[in-house]
Amino acid sequence: MQKKYFLPFFSLLCLTGFSLSAQQLSGKLFSKETNESIPYAAVQIGENYGVITNNEGEFQINVERFSANDSLHFSSMGFVEQKITLKNFKPNSTIYLKEDVSQLEDVFLVNKNLSMEEIMTKVNENLDKNYNYSLKKFDIFSRKQSTTKVLDMEFEINKATFLDKSVRKNFNKSIDSLLHINKNSTNTSYSESYTQIFIGSSLDSLKVDLQKVTQLKDETKAGDAEDFSSQVFGKIAKNLKSKNTFKVKSGLLPIDDSLEVGKSFKVNRSQDSLLTKEVKSAYARSMKHSANLHPGKLEFIEDFKAYDFTQEKITGYQGEMVYVLNFVPRKGRAKYHGTLYISSETFAIVKAEYELGEGEKAAGMNLKFLLGIKYRRNKNTGVVIFKKNAQNTYDPMYMKSSTQDYVYLNRSFKFKENTDDRSNRIKFKFDLLAENDSNINQELLFVKAEPITTETYNSFTEKEGVVIEKIKKYNASIWKDYNIISPESDLKEFEY
Template sequence: MKQTTFLCIAFFFSASIYAQNLSGTLLSQKSNETIPYASVQIGENYGVITNNEGDFQINVDRFTGQDSLYFSSLGYKEKRIAVKDFQQEMKIYLSEDVNQLDDVYLVNKNLSSEEIMEKVNENISQNYNLQLKKFDVFVRNQTISKLLDTEFEVNKATFLEKKVRKKFNQSIDSLLSVNKNSLNTSYTESYTQILTGTEKDSLKVAVKKATQLKDESKAGNAEEFSSKVFKKIAQNLNSENTFKVKSGILPLEDSLKVGKAFKVNEKKKDSVFTKDIKESYASKINRSKNLNPGRFDFVKDYEDYTFTQKKITAYNGEMVYILNFQPDKGRAKYNGRLYISAETFAIIKAEYKLEEGKKAAGFNMKFLLGIKFSVDKDNGLVIFKRNAENTYDPVYLKRSTHQYVYLNRSLKFKENTDDRSNRIKFKFDLLVENETTEDQEILFVKSDSITEKTFDSFEENKGILVEKIKNYDSSIWEGYNIISPDRELEEFKY
């Protein structure tokens, strides 16, 4: 009896040892440089990616000391370390992989870059299938926003007495002084379960956790600043009637309910709602070029680019072509590198960067409507991995963008009432000039195929409360698989 009790305690103790997050750094044995965006896997379809500094952390709660961590990266030999042999903050070195040309590559070795890209497009539909999947997804966003210029001028306000108007203008001036030329950096992180169905945009979502690191006293972008201004206006437009709204000669609204229009502005978002996540991922999964390489213009319109074969390498048992590309025709916008399976012609990794002087999106109606918008930076990295069905699931996505917004509008509010002598009229000019840099990382921690029955029976949650923090605390994500924070995030606080 005593021996049985001892064995049970020993088993419980040994299992508990590995109920933790393991962390370390991956390096090249040859150069001693860190290896970013490498795969760290334990178990089937379960793992993380090293961050841009080669660091990783992975939760091993469900595994024993006998299970092994697998480390792999393009151009390196895979390495395996048992959990029981792993030491915290361990440095793991990978040696370069010497190409061993297999039969598949030998058959295809004479293909030109154009022929390879043609085969990539022919096999897109069979290589990527995001239907009936269940993903555990971690997302990190960094947003750096700066209001370059802000101006607000009241031309007419019949609803404000002279004394009240002075106070109103002072509050607007105060808002301008706090936000103009101020740099606002914020971070958000979330962990979500996402299930995809067979119909377009059919998703089910359960948000598990979310955090926010942000100075809410500052307006992060043009939209937030405009909301703060309109909130102050709405606080003074006390009327049961509706309003006609015009901007210049353009009618914007004939019967605007002020309370309804502005009641949500400047409201602190203390929750992450499932419906918002669904809208975001419906776009990413069904329309995003990042999760369907066939939508990249340098893939579908490859004739507009010049491709150069660099070499081949091995990755997860596949021989991989490495093709550099750059614009060849005027409408081509990107340069970068593709890693393509010599067997299936799937793109398993894509790196891309918007060419200097090009725009990813934008329009300029600055003089006609007082609006200008442009995206002059769009750089990205996307990694896929072959699954048991011989299709490819997303593993990691990183995208960096920079956008510029200019808004200069004159707005007129006129109350809809028969009493013309006491009708409320309000005219003001608003100028907002803003630039925003956004870095988004998405880690697909776990991916599984599911049945329609599993999809139908899955219950969504409405959302969760956001944990608002003033400095990064890694213990918040204990028990989760996430992308390790880099030093900039670890040291950030406000």
Template sequence: MLKTYLPLALTFIFFLPLTAQDLSGSLFSKETNESIPYASVEIGKNYGVITNNEGEFQINVDRFTEKDSLRFSSLGYQSTRIALKDFVQDTIIYLKEDVSELEDVYLINKKLSPQEIMAKVNENLAKNYNYSLRQYDLFIRNESDNEILDAEFEINKATFLEKKVTKKFNTELEELLKTTKNVTSKSYSEKFIRVSLGEKIDSLKVDIQKATVLKDTTQSSDVESFSSEVMKKIGQNLNSENTFKVKSGILPIDDSLKVGKKFKVQTKKSDSIYTKNLKESYVDYFKYNDKLNLGKFDFVREYEDYAYTIEDITGFNGEMVYILSFEPDRGRADYLGKLYVSAESFAIIKAEYHLEEGEKASGINMKFLLGIKAEQTKDTGLIIFKKNENNTYDPVYAKSKTNQYIYFNRSFKFKENTEDRSKRIKFKFDMLVENQSNMNTEILFVNSSPVTSEQFNSIEENKGKKLDYIRKYDASVWEGYNIISPDRELEEFEL
């Protein structure tokens, strides 16, 4: 961890934007007149979008004809269809609550207990979820805000600087910190990519279609930006081609650190997003990340640590669905939420979860021993799956909200590796950073389809895509693409 903090800084698509036909509207409950968030809006096989948290949607229908129809559905509601030729732009669609009586079906099904249902869920995980030889079109929206709660940086010794220069340098750093502390910076990023997975999920290919960033680059309060400014100031004065021994306290960090590379900070903002930088994170997402691999959720895997209750039984897409609520029942259980489980396949088709008040998703606290503390204090999520043509389940939508707190307070010593001790550069500084960040991520799986090994091998990745930096959200930027409709906060965000 200390070494990570030392530098302090990490074929077949139909897009016709000139003639695009994007339809938009919103879904409401007929009975309550309330919006229906995260409802499904589909047209054709495995192609569609999800309503946002305000019940709004937009969908591109270029590849379809007037004979096709949009299908609107949500758990607990009766689905409905509207032909494209009859669709009115920005209309409100009302769904009726599904009041089907399922008690007789429930009795025939031997009235399984919640624990028996969860046991069957685990037995069928491998059968129900398989992402090999699949292709997905993804729209990803990230929202983040960062705040440096406290920051201190002081050079105690620098043999390459005169004392009056060192004093001036520390004064400049103090001024930098005044403009950085307790300022929250907010940013949005959006991208549309195609992900193709081979027989082994590690053999993943990424094709970036478009990427945008909405961020104030003149004012930032995240740790990386602050660190870059500090390192830039040091790099302007430190000039050595030799390597350095580095210690933090009594702990050795590196015996041959090339300081020149670490302290020469790239100040120009990147104008592109690169495929090679995305691949590793998406391999992790599909193979290891608990957001798509339900067996990694402890409330699924370690279900006996939770108290499960059957809240209701409903129908969805022609099958019976158990609605199970859960809460911690033993000390090591940390989450509360609901699972929607198919009574036919015992697949989880929807999961809602959040951390219990006062619990942490992860963390390390060595504040007094090593001056380090890091913890994730919020973990809230929603994930929705849908049965595909192979009778396995593809993800449709995933949403997560996390909060991270980092405290770092260490001293660092640099000693130049040179035979001439009289000219050896020595450098010592103390640094404290206390940072809090929130990250909201939404992923819409617009389209999913099977691929053969031959098709996968023939797919060529692009190198990347130019980033579009924008100062105000503009819906026309995504004309011709299926995306998650922006909420009011994003629509009104302006730099």
């Protein structure tokens, strides 16, 4: 009797296995010729749905809403696209792509033979036509890694009439504890989020649906100079018993005539939720001003005459023939070097890789002796990939940026209570020094992009925010229902 029912039951397991256990598929992408991993390759299923391989060639994709006969499409610059049906895909398998050795150059050069300057001129002429984000909805997964090395921290109260003897000792003790924990320390943290953004008829109109946020961070340590300053100000506010506002000066400069110290300096060291308005503000700035989202704002495209371009080859990518141009500085104002991938038909930038030259700075100011402030961005590298849509414009698909910032802050602050009772007026003065190096790596995966109507935009109502899921070690199951960038080894092994 057992033999009679064994085969049907086993067959049932096989039939249901795809829908139950294969909702999240993962694997690796390698070059067949070199046996090297292929980073930033597209892994798609359906027209506007997919992920990108990470820097180690790994990917994971949720296929719950697709059938066993649907196909995964694997594509990358310079490789022949490969398709595998879901029913034939083996979990955690390695897929090998063949290099594209077709004679595209011969076919292409018969019809067009443009100079580098002509190509870059056409890129700039077609920017507005190629990139249009109005009335769009994007599903975005974001991952941010921040590593801060605290070089120096000091805090000294010169005067504090608001601290009576009973609390002065405890206050100083808490400040000393902050300095002890943070000084000469290195702190690494990770944050991840999944967000839907709705863009109206202009980039000024944006709505956000924040769906999930995770945080892997040691909250006992300050993240950077700003975080340390906030902790100090928060402790001041906690001990400040006044309902009045304050006049604030830093050095000779007035900062505020009516600062509500209690409200301004209260810091929740254990932030449990992330507000929609905070995320909305960040995405609004990015959608309107980010050079990665608007390639015409990239220095080496906007000011392309300051660079020397050389054509490496012509290749194919997702049905388009693509120029591959390397660029290096030609004039003193040029700072970057890298590679551009440009559609031969639309002259859209479909991919850009760039890096700040050695000894250059992306931004900075030095007011160390005048105002006690110094800032310098010593590193700025990026990768940005776009995908052509059904409307023949281009949507962002993936972005990665890596920056290294040096920040120095050495300031004196004076606070004076706004009250007519001068004999009991609260005054306090303190010196604050904070110096740190910060390395930030951020990735954005545009999982899905689709056009929307004005009615869809108007009907969506934002919620207040979401609770942050705090973890001490990376847990892949947290994102099992989402399409994300597969975590690299450093994140998988990180814990505190």
